Amino acid sequence: MSSQRWYRLVTLLGTLVVTAVIVVTARSTPVQQLATNIPVLSTLPVRPHSQSELFVETAIAVAVVGVVFTPLYKPQPRRILDTASLAAYRTVFAITILATVGYFDYTYRLPRLTLIVAALMLLVTLPTLLMLVRRRPRETTRAVVIGDDPNLIQTVIGVADFTVVGYVAPPTVRQKLSTRWDREQLDAITDGGTIGGKGCIGGIAQFPEVLTEYDIDTAVLAFKQSDRKEFFGTIEVCHQHGIDAMVHEAHADTLLTDEMERGPLVSVVVEPWDWQDRLVKRGFDIAFSTVALTVLSPLLVVIALAIKLEDGGTILYRQERTANFGDVFTIYKFRSMIENAEAETGAKLSEGDTGSCDPRVTRVGRVLRRTHLDEAPQLWSILIGNMSVVGPRPERPALDADIQDGVKDWHKRWFVKPGLTGLAQINDATGHEPADKLRYDVKYVKTQSFETDIKIVLRQVFQVLVDLWEILR
Known part of the structure; x- marks a missing residue:
């Protein structure tokens, strides 16, 4: 055992x-x-x-x-x-x-x-x-290299100054390699051959079992690209098993890493929050969402009736959004646009975020967007743990993919739970300004604390009250 x-x-x-x-x-x-x-x-x-x-x-x-x-x-x-x-x-x-x-x-x-x-x-x-x-911290590390790039796997094994027991390679590597030389390397990977003197000890589907069977405490990622499915999926497995994750310095700029480390391999900051802070934050999320849903419940009924009476369409609409480590979850919002607003255009940012008039937005929707009440159903997502009160706003996967092509640090937002509001929101940075939005989000990730969350929530509530007062006036 x-x-x-x-x-x-x-x-x-x-x-x-x-x-x-x-x-x-x-x-x-x-x-x-x-x-x-x-x-x-x-x-x-x-x-x-x-x-x-x-x-x-x-x-x-x-x-x-x-x-x-x-x-x-x-x-x-x-x-x-x-x-x-x-x-x-x-x-x-x-x-x-x-x-x-x-x-x-x-x-x-x-x-x-x-x-x-x-x-x-x-x-x-x-x-x-x-x-x-208790499991004592080892003086020596037992690591496994996981990736789909034979060259990078070999490089990582060569520069590692700790024990590497073997490597793990995903089956999808066959679809990514095309040259004859790569095919030969692929045969070595999938047939149990050696790379850098180390053998293949499993596929990516067996990665959790490999961690347990070989008593691994560190995983070094050696993927060609830091994609959503494999790269961040591996980091999530490391997080779930309490395993340290490291990456080659070539990927360090796109991830949340230990800035004090220098060398060819750097540690990934898989969990930026201490356990005490996580507990306090989760307790605040539950208390805030419960109280808000209770207090706002009469208003939510009025909003639902107003949406229904305006055009007879659906009250809520659902969207897929990006969560921790690139996972996807479903959020619900009050419908503020005409039905099937993106049927012809596909996923796109609202022109209303830039101050322009978006013709797709309904009359009720304009009020809801102005007061941010269209986001109220997301309080349920906070209550069940898919979101937090404060954190980077979750983007749709299609828009996430477009933005990350032009902003290399975008992935750093994925290391904390998405939120209802955040530094970017209280500073009016939207998806139309991804660089500014990322700057605020990364600043929050690196400096987050319960005190910071309270300040952000108070500023957001104040802004909502001001907007509501201007509408009523």
Whole structure:
């Protein structure tokens, strides 16, 4: 069994078993009587329980803790203090959920005394467990090269100053190579031959399995082009598995990389946010979208009726937009143009973004666009996690492809979740000015923080209120 599988198994089973044992222990009468000797706990009752109650209460606690600890089952090198703090935070989060359940009149809720005793024990044992079995950062790196360019694969293997166990090549490489020399190199790739003294250990479809089977902690990308499907798909797999990603310096300008590194291979900043910041940001997204949808719900009904009454067409329309790492997701907007506005022209930017009058925009649509209320249905996308309140605005894949041909750094926007608003929006930079828009988006990616998000949201809300006041006046 590889060390990654062993780590996942031990942390999962260990967390579940430790939680079950602690809940049973904390629920026992001797332990509770001992706990009531503590002055602050002396007023809490020691409540008797049946075996069925104990079983259900233990199962609930195990389920909650097991789910909350899911991110920690990923085998990722961490320092001992990072491991302890992450485990302690997850423990507090799980206890908070169990305490919230206790406020409801639920038959099998954990009694307060049991919850307090169990919480104290879990805060000690679970971080200790994770520290004991944590995956230590290696002094040496075990890497795999993945790509479709034989020359670049050979170059990467030659300049790597760490252990390269082999390379991974996608089947689509056959469609990209045409010369006889390339065909010979292709045969070496697909038939298990060697490049730079290293053998082929799998295809791109097997890349996740390769990471686990060979205990890989670093992937070096060696693609001819940084395209959406393979290049960024590989980076996304690295992100999901907690694996470091590196690229040749030839691709460094198009990606978000560690600017302090110098050399032929540079590290990709796969996750610009720290875990604490991600949690706070996601909590803010959920709170903001929930409150906004609740407060705006009467207005959303009025907007829907106005759109329907104007021309009898559909109320919402859907579009495919680019998400993290070049993925695609669906967003919904209030229809602000005539039906099938792009049937003849295809995807194109609205002339209204430049201050001109777009004849495709309806009367209701002009008001909605002026106040940005046509974007309101995207609050649902924020709530379910496809978008964030603040981030680079997602573009349509067709427009993304056109823009990135002329702006080489455009891909850097793909390293954070797309947002409802952002630095570019509050500074009136649109898709008609891709260089300016990218400058603001990259600045946000590099300097993002919760404080920055709050400032952007406040400025955007102020702008919306000003626009609404001018319309009503």
